[in-house]
Amino acid sequence: xxxxxxxxxxxxxxxxxxxxxxxxxxxxxxxxxxxxxxxxxxxxxxxxxxxxxxxxxxxxxxxxxxxxxxxxxxxxxxxxxxxxxxxxxxxxxxxxxxxxxxxxxxxxxxxxxxxxxxxxxxxxxxxxxxxxxxxxxxxxxxxxxxxxxxxxxxxxxxxxxxxxxxxxxxxxxxxxxxxxxxxxxxxxxxxxxxxxxxxxxxxxxxxxxxxxxxxxxxxxxxxxxxxxxxxxxxxxxxxxxxxxxxxxxxxxxxxxxxxxxxxxxxxxxxxxxxxxxxxxxxxxxxxxxxxxxxxxxxxxxxxxxxxxxxxxxxxxxxxxxxxxxxxxxxxxxxxxxxxxxxxxxxxxxxxxxxxxxxxxxxxxxxxxxxxxxxxxxxxxxxxxxxxxxxxxxxxxxxxxxxxxxxxxxxxxxxxxxxxxxxxxxxxxxxxxxxxxxxxxxxxxxxxxxxxxxxxxxxxxxxxxxxxxxxxxxxxxxxxxxxxxxxxxxxxxxxxxxxxxxxxxxxxxxxxxxxxxxxxxxxxxxxxxxxxxxxxxxxxxxxxxxxxxxxxxxxxxxxxxxxxxxxxxxxxxxxxxxxxxxxxxxxxxxxxxxxxxxxxxxx
Amino acid sequence: xxxxxxxxxxxxxxxxxxxxxxxxxxxxxxxxxxxxxxxxxxxxxxxxxxxxxxxxxxxxxxxxxxxxxxxxxxxxxxxxxxxxxxxxxxxxxxxxxxxxxxxxxxxxxxxxxxxxxxxxxxxxxxxxxxxxxxxxxxxxxxxxxxxxxxxxxxxxxxxxxxxxxxxxxxxxxxxxxxxxxxxxxxxxxxxxxxxxxxxxxxxxxxxxxxxxxxxxxxxxxxxxxxxxxxxxxxxxxxxxxxxxxxxxxxxxxxxxxxxxxxxxxxxxxxxxxxxxxxxxxxxxxxxxxxxxxxxxxxxxxxxxxxxxxxxxxxxxxxxxxxxxxxxxxxxxx
Numbered sequence: 001x002x003x004x005x006x007x008x009x010x011x012x013x014x015x016x017x018x019x020x021x022x023x024x025x026x027x028x029x030x031x032x033x034x035x036x037x038x039x040x041x042x043x044x045x046x047x048x049x050x051x052x053x054x055x056x057x058x059x060x061x062x063x064x065x066x067x068x069x070x071x072x073x074x075x076x077x078x079x080x081x082x083x084x085x086x087x088x089x090x091x092x093x094x095x096x097x098x099x100x101x102x103x104x105x106x107x108x109x110x111x112x113x114x115x116x117x118x119x120x121x122x123x124x125x126x127x128x129x130x131x132x133x134x135x136x137x138x139x140x141x142x143x144x145x146x147x148x149x150x151x152x153x154x155x156x157x158x159x160x161x162x163x164x165x166x167x168x169x170x171x172x173x174x175x176x177x178x179x180x181x182x183x184x185x186x187x188x189x190x191x192x193x194x195x196x197x198x199x200x201x202x203x204x205x206x207x208x209x210x211x212x213x214x215x216x217x218x219x220x221x222x223x224x225x226x227x228x229x230x231x232x233x234x235x236x237x238x239x240x241x242x243x244x245x246x247x248x249x250x251x252x253x254x255x256x257x258x259x260x261x262x263x264x265x266x267x268x269x270x271x272x273x274x275x276x277x278x279x280x281x282x283x284x285x286x287x288x289x290x291x292x293x294x295x296x297x298x299x300x301x302x303x304x305x306x307x308x309x310x311x312x313x314x315x316x317x318x319x320x321x322x323x324x325x326x327x328x329x330x331x332x333x334x335x336x337x338x339x340x341x342x343x344x345x346x347x348x349x350x351x352x353x354x355x356x357x358x359x360x361x362x363x364x365x366x367x368x369x370x371x372x373x374x375x376x377x378x379x380x381x382x383x384x385x386x387x388x389x390x391x392x393x394x395x396x397x398x399x400x401x402x403x404x405x406x407x408x409x410x411x412x413x414x415x416x417x418x419x420x421x422x423x424x425x426x427x428x429x430x431x432x433x434x435x436x437x438x439x440x441x442x443x444x445x446x447x448x449x450x451x452x453x454x455x456x457x458x459x460x461x462x463x464x465x466x467x468x469x470x471x472x473x474x475x476x477x478x479x480x481x482x483x484x485x486x487x488x489x490x491x492x493x494x495x496x497x498x499x500x501x502x503x504x505x506x507x508x509x510x511x512x513x514x515x516x517x518x519x520x521x522x523x524x525x526x527x528x529x530x531x532x533x534x535x536x537x538x539x540x541x542x543x544x545x546x547x548x549x550x551x552x553x554x555x556x557x558x559x560x561x562x563x564x565x566x567x568x569x570x571x572x573x574x575x576x577x578x579x580x581x582x583x584x585x586x587x588x589x590x591x592x593x594x595x596x597x598x599x600x601x602x
Numbered sequence: 603x604x605x606x607x608x609x610x611x612x613x614x615x616x617x618x619x620x621x622x623x624x625x626x627x628x629x630x631x632x633x634x635x636x637x638x639x640x641x642x643x644x645x646x647x648x649x650x651x652x653x654x655x656x657x658x659x660x661x662x663x664x665x666x667x668x669x670x671x672x673x674x675x676x677x678x679x680x681x682x683x684x685x686x687x688x689x690x691x692x693x694x695x696x697x698x699x700x701x702x703x704x705x706x707x708x709x710x711x712x713x714x715x716x717x718x719x720x721x722x723x724x725x726x727x728x729x730x731x732x733x734x735x736x737x738x739x740x741x742x743x744x745x746x747x748x749x750x751x752x753x754x755x756x757x758x759x760x761x762x763x764x765x766x767x768x769x770x771x772x773x774x775x776x777x778x779x780x781x782x783x784x785x786x787x788x789x790x791x792x793x794x795x796x797x798x799x800x801x802x803x804x805x806x807x808x809x810x811x812x813x814x815x816x817x818x819x820x821x822x823x824x825x826x827x828x829x830x831x832x833x834x835x836x837x838x839x840x841x842x843x844x845x846x847x848x849x850x851x852x853x854x855x856x857x858x859x860x861x862x863x864x865x866x867x868x869x870x871x872x873x874x875x876x877x878x879x880x881x882x883x884x885x886x887x888x889x890x891x892x893x894x895x896x897x898x899x900x901x902x903x904x905x906x907x908x909x910x911x912x913x914x915x916x917x918x919x920x921x922x923x924x925x926x927x928x929x930x931x932x933x934x935x
Binding site for chain 1: 815816817818819820822823824825826827829830832833839840848849864865866871872873874887889890891933935
């Protein structure tokens with residue numbers, strides 16, 4: 001059962017608060033210019049009947065576009081219908097013209113238009129109520145032909161009282177003189193309710209259009225205060241600490257509906273999944289943590305009791321991966337069913353996980369600096385490569401499923417760099433050795449250690465000197481360009497950033513065998529460029545060719561209309577994604593910014 | 603009136619020419635008292651002819667002399683000093699006399715009305731400046747009075763705070779390296795070695811520790827939940843500081859250090875090499891249910907990190923209310 005949770009009140013006439021996304025701040029703040037919303041009735045229809053002597057009651061419905069234009073095919077456009085005057089029983093959505101390139105799917109008051117070709121469309125909803133019905137049409141919705149790129153201009157105010165947000169434009173429309181006005185925002189108070197009482201919870205509002213999140217935590221009473229925008233959010237509620245009768249819950253909410261009073265979203269009980277965790281010898285594995293994760297949200301975390309029993313709750317029936325985490329200090333891997341998800345249904349049969357008998361081996365050694373001295377305080381990170389099988393899962397009476405896993409351990413070197421003998425699962429480990437803080441000319445050093453063949457004792461864990469990463473920023477014709485170069489290390493628990501100039505070439509001391517993102521920001525009329533490079537055990541070189549830049553400038557103002565100084569402006573191309581990187585970024589000075597994006601991008 | 607001496611004799615007249623007296627130049631003097639040399643000097647010539655004869659006056663002068671009237675002349679000095687001028691009066695009988703005068707044109711002693719203090723940092727309401735401010739001092743030409751177009755300036759400290767090694771450079775700049783009072787004086791000397799002095803006091807406040815005023819996500823959130831396996835960025839978006847705010851001011855940006863307290867760590871561990879305003883938490887290093895604390899501390903050019911707070915404190919607040927360090931608590935799911 002899909003539980004789309006609508007919080008608060010839906011307002012008639014709040015149309016278009018999220019639809020344009022163009023400059024000028026018309027989508028900001030608290031929905032001024034739309035509204036009439038505070039008097040909405042949430043579909044209850046109370047007071048509309050008129051006592052029986054008046055005209056027959058008639059509902060009204062308004063369609064709101066909850067995604068933001070411009071739209072470039074293929075794309076999704078989302079809508080929300082708000083009904084007043086009567087109780088909605090059924091929603092029938094349609095699109096005009098209806099052709100093979102468009103489909104509209106709906107779930108009650110929400111609908112999604114999928115358009116795979118350019119066109120101009122109108123969306124209509126017919127609402128059936130107990131005493132009749134009403135219609136509304138929204139449009140035209142312009143879908144641009146493929147080939148255009150949507151730019152997202154993300155602006156993060158310097159202080160946290162104004163929520164960051166994004167504006168959307170076609171890249172071809174980016175240029176000088178944009179105006180980006182922050183509104184006052186909407187102050188929302190959210191107090192989740194579960195099992196008929198306020199629940200201590202972590203809250204995460206995510207705008208799927210921008211991937212921007214707003215997070216808060218409430219200990220139950222009072223609710224959490226959040227500054228939100230008038231956009232369509234997904235609200236994730238995770239009871240923390242875990243509640244035995246409640247599941248992390250996902251709901252859809254409209255930011256504009258959160259502004260009045262305290263909101264009380266319901267935390268669902270979800271589906272209870274009971275299980276047991278055992279060691280290979282059949283002993284209950286007390287203290288093991290268990291979590292399920294569907295495509296959209298996690299379950300609660302259950303901790304195995306002394307008899308190995310454990311229970312988690314997942315919001316909805318779904319396929320889900322299971323994770324079993326041994327207690328701290330136990331030399332057993334984390335078991336993960338990645339790629340072999342289990343089907344969670346209601347009711348759910350007993351789920352039993354049993355670890356295999358995993359052989360162990362001991363590791364010890366001495367971490368030494370490049371000069372041969374002991375590296376006291378060095379940290380050694382060990383991580384296995386994925387292990388094909390660490391245990392088996394039995395769901396009810398089905399056949400056992402093999403479950404893989406991974407193991408990680410962090411060890412600190414003692415006096416003289418000595419790493420005391422440590423018992424680990426016998427596996428092949430990728431090892432990262434991190435020198436003690438403040439030791440110059442010493443790199444983080446990677447190596448591989450194979451413990452499958454037995455103990456590896458008194459290993460030399462030698463730290464090495466950095467290798468040189470050099471190069472130039474160059475224009476397309478090969479001439480050197482001045483600028484700023486940063487290298488960001490990937491794949492380690494650390495990310496290191498080196499600023500440098502590149503007028504005469506750049507040079508960094510970097511870790512051998514590490515992968516780096518290299519970002520060049522030319523000081524001339526060129527646009528920034530980003531590259532990735534995996535450095536070997538020796539010196540490396542790379543030239544970064546920067547494209548000609550196109551100027552994008554603008555003014556950013558805060559809720560009072562004053563220029564916003566120190567705001568971070570980032571331009572992204574295309575739809576948002578996790579860990580995405582901007583094509584250009586900068587900080588406002590006296591409210592103004594000037595960035596260069598690659599010329600020629602449409 | 604003409605004066606003629608006539609002797610008249612009877613039975614014939616004995617005519618004797620009268621004695622023609624020569625005109626007399628009594629004085630050559632400036633119309634006004636001379637105080638500076640950079641303007642035209644106006645002189646008046648006091649002369650007469652005892653006989654009442656008409657007479658003319660001519661001058662000898664080593665330079666360009668302008669006649670402004672029968673008795674008035676002027677010249678433009680080329681500098682302070684003595685200017686010799688001779689006036690020669692000649693009447694219509696050809697009688698003449700002369701007078702030489704020394705006109706002393708003085709050099710003015712400079713007068714300094716005000717000093718201009720420019721700073722590369724903003725002063726507080728009571729006109730106190732932050733430490734490390736670079737000051738550029740100048741004489742206010744609008745209030746500097748002298749007849750010379752050039753001057754030499756000697757900028758120096760009458761006194762400066764103990765421990766300060768601040769000195770003036772050739773552009774009259776100094777960097778306030780220590781808090782306290784900088785008593786500054788300038789002596790302006792003109793080309794004729796006349797000089798004047800003016801002093802002013804510049805007050806420099808003690809360094810104000812930087813503090814964090816904005817983060818993303820908000821560190822005041824009691825608990826964040828990150829997904830295992832994802833990277834999540836923690837960032838400082840604004841630092842308030844007198845010298846090194848973030849985003850950067852003229853003196854550069856604040857510096858940061860990041861610390862992590864993992865489930866297995868007894869205390870926070872400084873992450874060597876992290877000096878940027880953001881830090882990406884690598885969720886692949888953690889397991890479901892792990893809790894980790896990430897702390898960011900801020901410092902300025904002094905390199906002094908926040909102190910005076912217990913390690914368990916999530917925030918290390920200053921009197922101003924904002925914090926020298928902030929801590930995010932993260933649970934992985």
